Amino acid sequence: MIETLPIDITKVAKSNLENIDFEKVVFGKTFTDHMFIAEYSEGRWHDFKIVPYGNLSISPAMSSLHYGQALFEGLKAYKSPSGEVLIFRPIDNLNRLNLSARRMCMPELPEDIFMQGLSTLLDLDKDWVPNTEGSSLYIRPFMFATDEYVGIRPSDTYKFIIFCSPVKSYYTEPLRVKIETFYSRAFEGGTGNAKCAGNYAGALFPAKQSQDKGFHQLLWTDAREHKYFEESGTMNVFFQIGNKLITPELTNTILDGITRRSVIQLAKEWGIEVEQRKVTVAEVIEAIKNNTLIDAFGAGTAATIAPIAVVGHNDDIYTLPEISQRELSIKILKRLNEIRTGVSSDPYNWTVKI
Numbered sequence: 001m002i003e004t005l006p007i008d009i010t011k012v013a014k015s016n017l018e019n020i021d022f023e024k025v026v027f028g029k030t031f032t033d034h035m036f037i038a039e040y041s042e043g044r045w046h047d048f049k050i051v052p053y054g055n056l057s058i059s060p061a062m063s064s065l066h067y068g069q070a071l072f073e074g075l076k077a078y079k080s081p082s083g084e085v086l087i088f089r090p091i092d093n094l095n096r097l098n099l100s101a102r103r104m105c106m107p108e109l110p111e112d113i114f115m116q117g118l119s120t121l122l123d124l125d126k127d128w129v130p131n132t133e134g135s136s137l138y139i140r141p142f143m144f145a146t147d148e149y150v151g152i153r154p155s156d157t158y159k160f161i162i163f164c165s166p167v168k169s170y171y172t173e174p175l176r177v178k179i180e181t182f183y184s185r186a187f188e189g190g191t192g193n194a195k196c197a198g199n200y201a202g203a204l205f206p207a208k209q210s211q212d213k214g215f216h217q218l219l220w221t222d223a224r225e226h227k228y229f230e231e232s233g234t235m236n237v238f239f240q241i242g243n244k245l246i247t248p249e250l251t252n253t254i255l256d257g258i259t260r261r262s263v264i265q266l267a268k269e270w271g272i273e274v275e276q277r278k279v280t281v282a283e284v285i286e287a288i289k290n291n292t293l294i295d296a297f298g299a300g301t302a303a304t305i306a307p308i309a310v311v312g313h314n315d316d317i318y319t320l321p322e323i324s325q326r327e328l329s330i331k332i333l334k335r336l337n338e339i340r341t342g343v344s345s346d347p348y349n350w351t352v353k354i
């Protein structure tokens with residue numbers, strides 16, 4: 001364990017911050033002044049640096065471009081009312097990054113590199129953390145194979161980078177989602193529970209088909225029978241049926257979402273019965289039809305809690321209860337926001353102050 005990471009810092013000559021209006025940013029298109037980079041070769045991480053955010057020089061034969069040995073994470077930082085920068089559950093993201101790394105034959109990243117790289121970067125770019133309602137700093141750590149080699153084998157060299165982006169909400173309106181009954185996001189024994197780049201590329205075509213039909217995203221179902229729900233777009237999915245909060249149990253086809261974990265913990269503490277189990281398409285459609293489906297939402301870092309307004313299944317369109325009338329998802333989002341922004345105390349030690 002390295003006590004203090006030797007990070008070589010090159011600052012921007014002039015910050016770009018004065019040109020940015022946090023209220024007008026489009027998700028994922030505005031980047032802070034700096035980024036953190038670490039290199040991996042000969043079995044160790046080295047050459048830690050922070051440099052101005054900018055382009056990389058890469059070989060056209062770089063293996064991750066061809067074979068997808070690449071993974072990423074997403075987490076957020078918030079500004080407390082007193083101006084402190086709070087990162088939400090970063091160690092959970094690191095643990096998941098390392099789970100993805102093992103699945104993708106990539107090197108794990110030690111905690112000190114992740115946390116010191118992240119906190120040094122956020123300290124430099126702290127003025128970029130918005131403090132306006134509904135805004136945050138989205139943090140994108142990612143790792144990719146850098147061997148200049150066209151043969152297929154795990155790369156010997158990797159780059160790990162963290163850059164940041166001030167954001168507002170990911171979705172600007174309640175979701176219209178379509179239940180997917182042909183394509184699959186993941187299958188048993190595949191890479192569904194790893195946050196690897198290829199999972200997202202494979203989802204684009206079916207998602208686009210649903211978008212062409214007026215939906216925002218897909219409700220993914222299991223690859224074998226398309227009978228059980230898995231995820232919603234790039235998020236985990238929750239249904240409130242009667243008094244119970246129900247979500248698909250984690251398997252190796254479902255990403256272990258950190259927002260998912262937080263939702264479950266909060267709901268249980270409020271005395272709500274939470275079921276993590278196989279959730280059938282049939283029972284949810286039945287609950288919509290007999291008006292026992294009270295709430296439905298996606299949960300993920302980028303979107304936080306994204307209410308589902310409309311569900312399409314085959315040729316049927318179901319309109320779910322009015323969003324403003326829903327209690328649970330609204331209460332969860334409010335509580336999460338209070339904790340993440342330090343407006344209320346954090347009994348769970350989810351936030352890390354830099």
Ligand code: COI
Pocket residue numbers: 073074075234300301302303
């Ligand atoms: C996240 O919620 O952080 C995600 O990974 C979604 C992303 C594809 C924007």
